[in-house]
Amino acid sequence: MLNLRSVFYIVGFLLVVEGAFLLTSLGFSLYYDDGAWRVILFSGLGAAAFGGAVMLLSRGETTENLRARDGYLIVTIGWLALSAVGAIPFVVHGAIPSYTDAFFETISGFTTTGASIMNDIESAPAGLLYWRSLTQWMGGMGIIVLSLAILPLLGIGGMQLFVAEMPGPTKDKVHPRVKETAKRLWGIYAALTAIETALLYAGGMSFFDAINHAFTTMATGGFSPKQASVAAYDSPFIHYVIVVFMFLAGVNFTIHYRALKGRFGEAAKNEEFRTYAAVLGVATLGVTAAILHYMDLGVEESFRTALFQVVSMTTTTGYVTADYELFAPFAPLLFFLLLFVGGSAGSTGGGVKISRHILLFKNGLAEFKRLTHPRAVIPVRFNGEAVGQDVMRNVTAFFLIYLFLFVVGAFALALTGLDFMTAMGASATCLGNVGPGVGGVGPVSNFAAVSDAGKWLLSALMLLGRLELFTALVIVSSAFWRR
Amino acid sequence: MLNLRSVFYIVGFLLVVEGAFLLTSLGFSLYYDDGAWRVILFSGLGAAAFGGAVMLLSRGETTENLRARDGYLIVTIGWLALSAVGAIPFVVHGAIPSYTDAFFETISGFTTTGASIMNDIESAPAGLLYWRSLTQWMGGMGIIVLSLAILPLLGIGGMQLFVAEMPGPTKDKVHPRVKETAKRLWGIYAALTAIETALLYAGGMSFFDAINHAFTTMATGGFSPKQASVAAYDSPFIHYVIVVFMFLAGVNFTIHYRALKGRFGEAAKNEEFRTYAAVLGVATLGVTAAILHYMDLGVEESFRTALFQVVSMTTTTGYVTADYELFAPFAPLLFFLLLFVGGSAGSTGGGVKISRHILLFKNGLAEFKRLTHPRAVIPVRFNGEAVGQDVMRNVTAFFLIYLFLFVVGAFALALTGLDFMTAMGASATCLGNVGPGVGGVGPVSNFAAVSDAGKWLLSALMLLGRLELFTALVIVSSAFWRR
Numbered sequence: 001m002l003n004l005r006s007v008f009y010i011v012g013f014l015l016v017v018e019g020a021f022l023l024t025s026l027g028f029s030l031y032y033d034d035g036a037w038r039v040i041l042f043s044g045l046g047a048a049a050f051g052g053a054v055m056l057l058s059r060g061e062t063t064e065n066l067r068a069r070d071g072y073l074i075v076t077i078g079w080l081a082l083s084a085v086g087a088i089p090f091v092v093h094g095a096i097p098s099y100t101d102a103f104f105e106t107i108s109g110f111t112t113t114g115a116s117i118m119n120d121i122e123s124a125p126a127g128l129l130y131w132r133s134l135t136q137w138m139g140g141m142g143i144i145v146l147s148l149a150i151l152p153l154l155g156i157g158g159m160q161l162f163v164a165e166m167p168g169p170t171k172d173k174v175h176p177r178v179k180e181t182a183k184r185l186w187g188i189y190a191a192l193t194a195i196e197t198a199l200l201y202a203g204g205m206s207f208f209d210a211i212n213h214a215f216t217t218m219a220t221g222g223f224s225p226k227q228a229s230v231a232a233y234d235s236p237f238i239h240y241v242i243v244v245f246m247f248l249a250g251v252n253f254t255i256h257y258r259a260l261k262g263r264f265g266e267a268a269k270n271e272e273f274r275t276y277a278a279v280l281g282v283a284t285l286g287v288t289a290a291i292l293h294y295m296d297l298g299v300e301e302s303f304r305t306a307l308f309q310v311v312s313m314t315t316t317t318g319y320v321t322a323d324y325e326l327f328a329p330f331a332p333l334l335f336f337l338l339l340f341v342g343g344s345a346g347s348t349g350g351g352v353k354i355s356r357h358i359l360l361f362k363n364g365l366a367e368f369k370r371l372t373h374p375r376a377v378i379p380v381r382f383n384g385e386a387v388g389q390d391v392m393r394n395v396t397a398f399f400l401i402y403l404f405l406f407v408v409g410a411f412a413l414a415l416t417g418l419d420f421m422t423a424m425g426a427s428a429t430c431l432g433n434v435g436p437g438v439g440g441v442g443p444v445s446n447f448a449a450v451s452d453a454g455k456w457l458l459s460a461l462m463l464l465g466r467l468e469l470f471t472a473l474v475i476v477s478s479a480f481w482r483r
Numbered sequence: 484m485l486n487l488r489s490v491f492y493i494v495g496f497l498l499v500v501e502g503a504f505l506l507t508s509l510g511f512s513l514y515y516d517d518g519a520w521r522v523i524l525f526s527g528l529g530a531a532a533f534g535g536a537v538m539l540l541s542r543g544e545t546t547e548n549l550r551a552r553d554g555y556l557i558v559t560i561g562w563l564a565l566s567a568v569g570a571i572p573f574v575v576h577g578a579i580p581s582y583t584d585a586f587f588e589t590i591s592g593f594t595t596t597g598a599s600i601m602n603d604i605e606s607a608p609a610g611l612l613y614w615r616s617l618t619q620w621m622g623g624m625g626i627i628v629l630s631l632a633i634l635p636l637l638g639i640g641g642m643q644l645f646v647a648e649m650p651g652p653t654k655d656k657v658h659p660r661v662k663e664t665a666k667r668l669w670g671i672y673a674a675l676t677a678i679e680t681a682l683l684y685a686g687g688m689s690f691f692d693a694i695n696h697a698f699t700t701m702a703t704g705g706f707s708p709k710q711a712s713v714a715a716y717d718s719p720f721i722h723y724v725i726v727v728f729m730f731l732a733g734v735n736f737t738i739h740y741r742a743l744k745g746r747f748g749e750a751a752k753n754e755e756f757r758t759y760a761a762v763l764g765v766a767t768l769g770v771t772a773a774i775l776h777y778m779d780l781g782v783e784e785s786f787r788t789a790l791f792q793v794v795s796m797t798t799t800t801g802y803v804t805a806d807y808e809l810f811a812p813f814a815p816l817l818f819f820l821l822l823f824v825g826g827s828a829g830s831t832g833g834g835v836k837i838s839r840h841i842l843l844f845k846n847g848l849a850e851f852k853r854l855t856h857p858r859a860v861i862p863v864r865f866n867g868e869a870v871g872q873d874v875m876r877n878v879t880a881f882f883l884i885y886l887f888l889f890v891v892g893a894f895a896l897a898l899t900g901l902d903f904m905t906a907m908g909a910s911a912t913c914l915g916n917v918g919p920g921v922g923g924v925g926p927v928s929n930f931a932a933v934s935d936a937g938k939w940l941l942s943a944l945m946l947l948g949r950l951e952l953f954t955a956l957v958i959v960s961s962a963f964w965r966r
Binding site: 069154329330332333334336337360363364367368369371372389393394396397399400401403404407410411414415417419420421423424438439470473474477480 | 552637812813815816817819820843846847850851852854855872876877879880882883884886887890893894897898900902903904906907921922953956957960963
């Protein structure tokens, strides 16, 4: 049986939290006297009041008995409700007049995608830009809990395997484990955000710019309060700082947790971490060579430009310091393919994730051995342990459904009028929660020109990608509601 | 142990057969006095003599003891040797001066792909054009034996499941079963070719054009002796005849075999056949609607154009009666996606194949049920029977390796200078053995402008796709040669 009352109680609680976070935007709004303080104040109070009302109406059930099926609902409805309510101040103020656009921008925030429809970002009120960045930071907090505490319990997409070593009180009760994990990891997340803010401020950014970028770096979100994104800052120091924190945000947070306990060696032994670093290294070297060959830049700038864009796209952050489509004739295809890589499992990064690619690749190799040695048992190993058939099957299904959604999304976008390359880029970048794509939604463009139907479709892809597909898809399946 | 002598003995035999087939091109060469008879005569005799010499040098071993591992080698080396030798007359005559180009054209023939580098087809000698069509017809004969007699024994890519009901003497001995199956199915193949030739001739084609098109229709090859492909014939009758035979060529030949025995009802109950017909029907209706909406054509012509291009691309034939990229803004993406569908298993069609798509789709749905009912056993059924885990795993691996090769191919082509859309289209169409792609290798272009490196790469993709990936890939794996 579903505990629907508990589900709504928790969603109501999330809305109260959202209202409280929204109210913190008052600070910059008043400091910069941006004229948006009334909108922020009433939206924040309204969100909290609405959430409180939902809590009151659905109280009475204990949240200690939540089970897997409730988890799916909480997560999906929660992300949708936060986006639907979070979009309101943009519309009320008029910074984003259309609700479709505002919803797109806000779900792009909460899913830490970073795809934007704003054509003149700097002219928007500081308070609302801060709120826009904050949606990503909150989304990042949400995804850490989702991927490290909830999905492993549900056995979704191999997550139980990738993040299994996170200490937790019990395997059966959702509630205490979620609480424990959240407490530990949010501390790391907040601390890294604070350090990045300080470094960016030291590097010459205003405090406002620094905290906004720190929020959206650690969430691998990619919203910037500048129209030109990070290209607005002509400082190698700032670029390198952001690269380092994008890299850290794309690492499984249990590795950060253990590093904090002094267990640094474990990262070096972790297969996903090593592959993640290797993929970034190889792609950066390749792109550096291409830039040196095709463009008129020095060695350091070529390297930095390549490094920044490779890390930005692969970790699914989506900041831009240069138009990567111009790096080389093959650059559009390369960066399109990078949209499918993704960060590490248990990071704030989206996409397919490095660990799934590792398993799929190893399983492909194993299948050859099985063909030539049909009677041998040939297991796939991950971090030294044999991977169960059920996990392998689940990971494979994840990847195939991911590709299926990408194809359906791209084709539907083509029906709305987008060309071949733009449709593919938009579908891949939204499903992967990256931000910029290729073609008409490339690094120097945005999503403003996409039709309303296309924006709702892309919003759905962002949500599906962020919730590891199954979480959101399972609740529209008939099997979920039966029995 | 590999029976290398037997492997070479059979490859030698294939070359003798090739020489004999090549000599049949003398007929049209002499009839049209095309000046190529000497080249054809000496190439044919040379191929037969070379093959005979290989047979002599490797004789002594019986071919009764061939095993699976020998099968992989025979098939892969056989297809390569036929292409390498079959390319010679084009170069010697000068109709295709470059050996790279001639090899590309010939392996495109033997793999029944139909991708061409010829810019002025009509000016080539009739005898060589006939040989070009004949390579596809021979390739079609080869693929029928491969997919219906050899691969099921090897357990590759689910073939044992899709074509398991073909009667054969034993499961253990390759030799007698291959011979039996070949005899039965080649009869059907030849009969259908003869009927199509007669119908096309009756429809107004010259006998030369009729037999050439019948050869390349039944092989789902798509080479045409006309530069404009089937668009050169302004006859609805001819278009419909070709549609019918492309459709038949894309059907599992065991269904033809049983229909011949009067068991027509089995086709209607066959899941792959029904899906195949449904996919073609739905895509045709959609494209007809698009043509009616976007182009200024009548209803019959819109329907016929849509039907022809959908059947041509989905069966992996690749004939062209109209530039499908202009049908609608979304047409390039639609036809690009159709490159991944493929014909039925056990047909001459290439690509992923309908049956694999069915299994993958059903497995995706089953995975959802497994998520919500973790303890239930939820099998995937195909034609009413539960599909074993090993088959499902093999089919999944096939599809993932297929996509991997497509991506690697597209990226490598982009490195040679092809743009995003052209690189993707070229990789997909060659791996799927279709022929035309999208962008710079679209329906009204060809592969002449691709670099030499690109042509060798595409040749490899054609071979891999045609041999169901594993057959060719397994022999480059270290596991194959060990023990």
